Amino acid sequence: MIFVIMAIDQKHLSQEYTPLFLSVQQKNVEMWFSNEAKQWLVVLEKIKQENIILKNRLADAIKQDVSKDFIEYAEYFQQRFIEKDQIVDLLRHDINMMLSAGSHLHKSSDKSQLKKFASQMTDDIEKSRLEFEQLKISFNTYLSKP
Structure with missing residues (x-):
């Protein structure tokens, strides 16, 4: 949704329109943050589900006749x-806490804390996703060894 405000002198902008405009800005920030949070939660749920699969594969592998070295790596x-x-x-x-505290942040005129959190969370989730992919590769490589 795009709002166009034609060249209006700030002095002539009545006070009754200002809260409406700010409300629209707040709603846009709320929608943006909510969408970001949903995407983060989807990525985290995918990691969680894949991790369950890997733990089940590990449990199945341990049920086999395995060496002491295998047990040590399994523990790792x-x-x-x-x-x-x-x-x-x-x-x-952290995401859920920020979502619940978000309504207070959206109401403030300074959104920098919310943007900083979003940037940091994006970085943290990407780092976690990459580390998990590396762990998954290492685990699959180890299981494929004779």
Whole structure:
């Protein structure tokens, strides 16, 4: 939705229109942040589900007759999978906290805190996603060894 305001002198802009304009800006920020948060949560849910699959594959592999070395590596991967679950849970918690606190942030004229959070969250989720992809590759490579 695009709003066009024709050249209106600020002095002549009545006070009754200003809250409406600010309300529209707030709604746009709320929609933008809500959409960003939904995308972040989808990425985190995908990581969580893939992590469950990897943990199940690890459990199946351990059921086989395995060496002591395999058990040590299995413990390493199990710990890494648990850490990934914790990171995902923390990121989801931060997103949900910001969504609930967001209504207060949207009302302030300074949106820099919200933008800073969004930028940091995007970076954190991307870093977590890349680390998880590397972990997944390492795990699959290890399982494929004879």
